[in-house]
Amino acid sequence: MDRSVYERYGGFAQVSRIVLDFYDRLLEDDELGPFFDEVDMARIVDHQTKFIAMLLGGPAHYTDDQIARVHAHLAIGAAHFDRLSTMLAQTLADHGMSADDVAHVVAEFDRRRTFVVKP
Amino acid sequence: MSIEAINEQLLRAIGVGVALVDADGLRFRFHNDTFAEWFGTPEPDARLGDLFPGLDLGELTTALEAGGRFTSETTFKLRRRTMVVAMDVTLALDDGQRIAVLVCQNITRIRELESMIDSYSMMVERNTRELKREKEQVEHLLLNMMPRKVYEEYKTFGVVTPRLYQPVSVLTVDFAGFGDLVQRTDPGVIVSELNDIYTAFDRIGEQFGCERIKTIGDVYVTVAGVPDALDDHASSVANVAVRLIRYLRQRNESHPNAWHCRIGLASGAVVGSVVGVQKYIYDVFGPAVTRAQRLRLLAEPMTICADAGAVAALDGRFDLESLGPRQLDDGSRVEVWRMSEPALAIPGDSRV
Numbered sequence: 001m002d003r004s005v006y007e008r009y010g011g012f013a014q015v016s017r018i019v020l021d022f023y024d025r026l027l028e029d030d031e032l033g034p035f036f037d038e039v040d041m042a043r044i045v046d047h048q049t050k051f052i053a054m055l056l057g058g059p060a061h062y063t064d065d066q067i068a069r070v071h072a073h074l075a076i077g078a079a080h081f082d083r084l085s086t087m088l089a090q091t092l093a094d095h096g097m098s099a100d101d102v103a104h105v106v107a108e109f110d111r112r113r114t115f116v117v118k119p
Numbered sequence: 120m121s122i123e124a125i126n127e128q129l130l131r132a133i134g135v136g137v138a139l140v141d142a143d144g145l146r147f148r149f150h151n152d153t154f155a156e157w158f159g160t161p162e163p164d165a166r167l168g169d170l171f172p173g174l175d176l177g178e179l180t181t182a183l184e185a186g187g188r189f190t191s192e193t194t195f196k197l198r199r200r201t202m203v204v205a206m207d208v209t210l211a212l213d214d215g216q217r218i219a220v221l222v223c224q225n226i227t228r229i230r231e232l233e234s235m236i237d238s239y240s241m242m243v244e245r246n247t248r249e250l251k252r253e254k255e256q257v258e259h260l261l262l263n264m265m266p267r268k269v270y271e272e273y274k275t276f277g278v279v280t281p282r283l284y285q286p287v288s289v290l291t292v293d294f295a296g297f298g299d300l301v302q303r304t305d306p307g308v309i310v311s312e313l314n315d316i317y318t319a320f321d322r323i324g325e326q327f328g329c330e331r332i333k334t335i336g337d338v339y340v341t342v343a344g345v346p347d348a349l350d351d352h353a354s355s356v357a358n359v360a361v362r363l364i365r366y367l368r369q370r371n372e373s374h375p376n377a378w379h380c381r382i383g384l385a386s387g388a389v390v391g392s393v394v395g396v397q398k399y400i401y402d403v404f405g406p407a408v409t410r411a412q413r414l415r416l417l418a419e420p421m422t423i424c425a426d427a428g429a430v431a432a433l434d435g436r437f438d439l440e441s442l443g444p445r446q447l448d449d450g451s452r453v454e455v456w457r458m459s460e461p462a463l464a465i466p467g468d469s470r471v
Contacts, residue, residue, distance in 0.1 A: 016235060020231060020232070023231065027198070027199050027200050028198075033198075033199050034199070037199050041200075041201035041203075041230065041231065041234065042237070045231050046238040049235050049238040049239055049242075050238065053239070059242045059246045
C-alpha cells in the first residue's frame with residue numbers, strides 16, 4: 001500500500017509544525033481570520049489539526065456530509081475558498097513539500113469545495 | 120552608558136512582561152514595553168486590579184504576606200488571537216519599600232500545542248479503537264477458516280507448517296437428493312436451511328471436540344484429533360454422527376423440506392495445512408479423508424458407514440453391522456460397517 005503524504009513527511013512530528021504555522025497565517029489573514037473571531041482557541045487548533053491531518057492522509061476522516069454540516073452556518077464564498085487554497089499550498093511548500101505532493105493535497109482540498117462554498 | 124541604564128533598557132526590551140507595583144497599595148510604579156503591548160499602558164494612578172479585574176487580589180496579598188509567591192494565568196485577545204500569559208508575583212525590597220514584582224510569560228504557544236496534542240490524541244485513540252474492532256472482525260473471520268491453534272501459528276510466523284496428524288477420525292456428510300432439492304426450491308430457502316443445518320452440525324461437533332474443516336456445497340467435513348490430539352477421536356466422530364442423524368430426524372418432522380444425510384467415518388492419518396497464498400484456506404487431506412468420502416457414498420440415506428479403524432475403538436457403545444468387504448470407488452476393497460446408535464438412548468445425555 002502507498003504511504004500517505006502524512007507518513008512520508010514524518011507523521012505528526014512534522015505535520016504539527018505545518019498545523020501551527022497554518023494556524024498563525026490563518027489568524028493573521030484579514031479575509032479569513034474574521035471567521036475565527038469568536039471561536040475558542042482550542043476549537044480552532046482542533047479544527048486545523050484535523051483539517052491538515054485529513055488532507056495529508058493522516059488519522060482523520062470526515063465524510064462530505066460531516067464537512068458540509070460543520071460549515072453550514074458560515075458564509076464562505078468562492079474567494080474565501082480560493083484564498084485558503086493558496087495559503088495552504090504556500091504553507092506546504094514553505095515546509096519543504098514537493099510540488100507534486102502540494103498539488104495532490106490541494107486537489108484533495110478542492111474536491112470538497114461544493115460542500116463548503118455557498119452559492 | 121551606565122550598567123543601570125543598560126539594565127533598564129534590557130528590562131524594557133525583553134519579551135517578558137514586567138511590572139513593579141507597591142506591595143501595599145498595588146499601584147503601578149514601572150512596566151516595560153512588552154507589558155504595555157499586552158495589557159495597555161497603566162494610567163498614572165492605576166492599581167493592579169484596574170488592569171486585571173479577574174485577579175484575586177486578596178489571595179495575592181495573602182500569598183505575598185506569607186513570604187511566598189503568587190501565580191496566576193490570564194488571557195486576552197491580540198487582534199483575533201487568544202493570548203495566554205502566566206503571571207508570577209514575588210516580593211522585593213527597594214530602599215525599605217516593599218515592591219511586588221510581576222513577571223508575565225507568554226505561554227500562548229504552549230497552550231496551542233497542548234490543544235493540538237489533545238486533538239491529535241483523540242483522533243489517534245479513535246483510530247486505535249476502530250483498528251482494534253477491525254482486527255477483531257478479521258480474527259473472527261480467520262477463526263472461521265482455521266482452528267485457533269493454527270491461526271495463532273499463522274499470526275506469529277505468517278505461515279502454517281503442514282503437519283501430519285495421526286491417528287485422527289474424519290466424518291463427512293452429504294445429503295441424498297440434494298441436486299433435486301436445489302432444482303425445485305428457491306435458492307434463498309436452500310441457503311438458509313443449509314445454514315441452519317451446518318450451524319447445528321458445528322454445535323454438535325464442538326461438543327465432542329471436532330473441528331469443522333470445510334463445506335463444499337452439501338458436503339460437510341469435520342475432524343476429531345486436529346490440531347489437538349484426541350484419545351477418543353473415533354468415539355467423538357461416532358457420537359457426532361449419530362446426533363447429526365437424530366437432529367435431522369427431529370428437524371424433518373417439523374419442516375416441509377426433508378434432509379436425508381449420508382455419513383462416512385474413517386480413522387487414519389491426515390495432513391493439515393493452509394493451502395493457497397492469496398486466497399488461503401485451512402484444509403486437511405490424506406487417506407482418512409479420502410476413505411471417509413468414499414464410505415459416505417456407500418451409506419444409505421440417514422445411515423453411517425465406517426471403516427475398521429473407526430469402529431475398533433468404539434467398545435460396543437454403538438450398534439455395528441458388518442457389511443463385509445466392499446469395493447470403494449477407487450477400486451480398493453475394505454471392510455465396511457454400518458453404525459447406528461443403540462436402540463436404548465444414551466443415558467443422561469442432553470447433547471441433542
